[in-house]
Amino acid sequence: MSNSEFQKVIVRPLDEYNQRLVSYVHPPYWVNPRPVDCYDLVVIGAGTAGLVVAAGAAGLGLGLKVALIEKHLMGGDCLNVGCVPSKCVIRSARVVGEMWNARDFGVNITQHIDVDFPAVMERMRKLRAGISHHDSAERFQKLGVDVFLGNASFASNDTVLVGDKTLNFKKAVIATGARAARLSIPGIEEADYLTNETVFSLTQRPQRLAVIGGGPIGCELAQAFRRLGCEVVLFHRGSHILNKEDADAAEIVQNVFIQEGIRLVLNCQMQRVEKTIEGKKLYFSCNGREDSVTVDEILAGAGRVPNVEGLNLETVGVEYDQQRGVMVNDYLQTTNPRIYAAGDICMNWKFTHAADAAARIVIKNTLFSPFGLGRYKLSNLVMPWVTYTDPEIAHVGMYEQEAQEKGIDVNTIKIPFSSVDRAIADGEEDGFVKILHKKGSDQILGATIVARHAGEMISEVTTAIVHKIGLSKMSSVIHPYPTQAEAIKKAADAYRRTLLTPKTKRFLGLLIKFS
Ligand SMILES: Cc1cc2nc3c(=O)[nH]c(=O)nc-3n(C[C@H](O)[C@H](O)[C@H](O)COP(=O)(O)OP(=O)(O)OC[C@H]3O[C@@H](n4cnc5c(N)ncnc54)[C@H](O)[C@@H]3O)c2cc1C
Numbered sequence: 001m002s003n004s005e006f007q008k009v010i011v012r013p014l015d016e017y018n019q020r021l022v023s024y025v026h027p028p029y030w031v032n033p034r035p036v037d038c039y040d041l042v043v044i045g046a047g048t049a050g051l052v053v054a055a056g057a058a059g060l061g062l063g064l065k066v067a068l069i070e071k072h073l074m075g076g077d078c079l080n081v082g083c084v085p086s087k088c089v090i091r092s093a094r095v096v097g098e099m100w101n102a103r104d105f106g107v108n109i110t111q112h113i114d115v116d117f118p119a120v121m122e123r124m125r126k127l128r129a130g131i132s133h134h135d136s137a138e139r140f141q142k143l144g145v146d147v148f149l150g151n152a153s154f155a156s157n158d159t160v161l162v163g164d165k166t167l168n169f170k171k172a173v174i175a176t177g178a179r180a181a182r183l184s185i186p187g188i189e190e191a192d193y194l195t196n197e198t199v200f201s202l203t204q205r206p207q208r209l210a211v212i213g214g215g216p217i218g219c220e221l222a223q224a225f226r227r228l229g230c231e232v233v234l235f236h237r238g239s240h241i242l243n244k245e246d247a248d249a250a251e252i253v254q255n256v257f258i259q260e261g262i263r264l265v266l267n268c269q270m271q272r273v274e275k276t277i278e279g280k281k282l283y284f285s286c287n288g289r290e291d292s293v294t295v296d297e298i299l300a301g302a303g304r305v306p307n308v309e310g311l312n313l314e315t316v317g318v319e320y321d322q323q324r325g326v327m328v329n330d331y332l333q334t335t336n337p338r339i340y341a342a343g344d345i346c347m348n349w350k351f352t353h354a355a356d357a358a359a360r361i362v363i364k365n366t367l368f369s370p371f372g373l374g375r376y377k378l379s380n381l382v383m384p385w386v387t388y389t390d391p392e393i394a395h396v397g398m399y400e401q402e403a404q405e406k407g408i409d410v411n412t413i414k415i416p417f418s419s420v421d422r423a424i425a426d427g428e429e430d431g432f433v434k435i436l437h438k439k440g441s442d443q444i445l446g447a448t449i450v451a452r453h454a455g456e457m458i459s460e461v462t463t464a465i466v467h468k469i470g471l472s473k474m475s476s477v478i479h480p481y482p483t484q485a486e487a488i489k490k491a492a493d494a495y496r497r498t499l500l501t502p503k504t505k506r507f508l509g510l511l512i513k514f515s
């Protein structure tokens with residue numbers, strides 16, 4: 001193996017857990033296999049999308065030749081620097097959130113809450129390493145996939161290079177994901193800042209943290225770090241945080257942030273950053289007022305850019321955009337019909353479950369649609385998502401505005417958790433279930449849930465949308481009492497009540513009379 005083909009990877013800190021992680025997802029002594037004559041599928045990138053395509057195709061037991069190429073860590077963002085580490089850290093932060101509010105539940109915590117930040121991060125590293133075997137090079141090799149560690153680039157219409165190896169393919173899949181957008185604020189590169197790629201390597205708590213960007217990454221991590229004991233200032237360009245979400249939902253989370261002591265700087269313009277002896281000094285303007293704040297660390301959550309560089313896409317006629325990534329049609333086919341793409345590299349939905357669902361479409365469309373027959377479409381997916389703040393915001397389907405833009409008349413049913421017994425018992429009344437349905441019909445078009453475990457509740461509505469179960473049928477589903485999910489049934493019952501017109505009431509009156 002040549003040196004250019006394989007580079008050892010270090011994940012900091014270099015403790016036993018990170019060594020175990022690397023031993024699975026980028027084994028230091030991995031020897032790339034000798035390529036077969038021609039692969040049915042060559043998959044570039046071993047994040048969620050690439051892993052699902054490779055495992056799905058090889059696991060069919062049809063003797064397909066599948067190659068998977070990863071330049072860094074198998075498992076991609078989700079396992080290594082995304083969902084998994086963030087949710088582990090958020091779990092520790094939730095314990096603190098519970099303790100902060102303990103008095104409301106009649107529990108006095110007499111001692112100062114002492115967050116052992118190094119232990120929080122160690123727990124995360126331990127759990128991450130513990131599940132990493134699932135994405136390991138060895139496991140994929142055992143599934144029958146040829147795993148190549150190294151940087152992939154297209155050499156011609158039917159070949160990909162990895163180091164000194166040439167892989168011939170019938171079809172290829174680009175699944176190279178995205179990375180944190182660099183911030184273009186004067187002085188910030190010199191001052192240095194954290195992204196999702198480095199924040200999970202912290203072992204000491206930054207006392208003062210500036211988070212730039214009030215999207216899902218910025219908000220999830222701002223709240224977690226605040227609860228873990230940092231002073232947090234969250235900078236956001238918009239007039240409120242999480243501005244892609246339902247505005248009522250975002251408002252609830254924003255109020256919690258303020259209560260918990262996160263300093264919000266909204267409508268901000270970052271001007272420059274200076275490294276001083278006191279720390280990193282950020283100069284900004286907000287609603288026409290100039291100000292500055294000094295912190296120990298800056299964390300960027302300011303959007304993602306696709307990993308299109310170095311793939312030599314021009315050679316194979318795959319069109320792309322530096323912002324939106326690889327261009328695909330609804331079948332996830334690129335402008336080169338033999339090359340497909342899936343996941344963050346080509347989709348607006350930048351979620352692990354979206355990458356997984358897209359990968360399944362790619363398997364069907366690359367392998368089981370002769371002459372393009374029976375192809376599956378991305379636009380047919382019903383995509384839920386969850387932002388893991390506390391409370392969580394979960395959403396599926398359309399928003400009101402989207403429906404209006406499409407000319408669909410809609411009604412919205414909103415059930416506040418202040419009317420749900422279990423939420424009252426839990427002290428979690430600040431939230432709601434909002435269901436959007438077609439006017440004059442019980443067809444559900446979308447839903448937003450704001451609740452501590454909204455992510456666990458949204459799938460009921462997703463199932464209803466996917467399988468065209470209307471509110472009338474949902475109203476007949478018994479929900480255990482007391483649960484927060486009862487709010488969904490209450491919404492369905494509220495719809496049923498709207499059917500009680502004077503005419504139906506008269507009919508019911510007759511039934512009563514003759515019963
Ligand atoms: C902090 C954070 C938290 C998140 N939390 C959630 C969450 O809770 N839920 C959720 O659904 N989503 C979450 N996401 C989003 C989720 O991580 C991504 O949507 C998902 O990882 C996308 O998978 P992918 O396979 O498209 O790309 P990636 O996971 O980015 O994988 C792409 C892989 O391709 C490799 N690669 C790139 N170029 C090359 C090349 N030339 N040759 C070989 N290999 C290459 C990369 O090294 C990488 O391993 C989070 C993201 C972040 C950053």
Ligand SMILES: NC(=O)c1ccc[n+]([C@@H]2O[C@H](COP(=O)([O-])OP(=O)(O)OC[C@H]3O[C@@H](n4cnc5c(N)ncnc54)[C@H](O)[C@@H]3O)[C@@H](O)[C@H]2O)c1
Nearest residue numbers: 213214215216217218235236237301302303350386387388
């Ligand atoms: N729970 C989840 O599923 C989850 C969690 C994290 C990330 N993700 C995925 O990752 C994607 C990226 O997340 P993200 O939060 O980085 O991006 P984002 O684009 O969703 O949000 C970033 C926000 O930062 C603001 N911003 C950008 N530059 C700024 C600046 N200089 N000053 C102030 N504000 C600035 C932008 O206006 C934007 O609203 C998301 O779209 C999501 O799909 C998902």
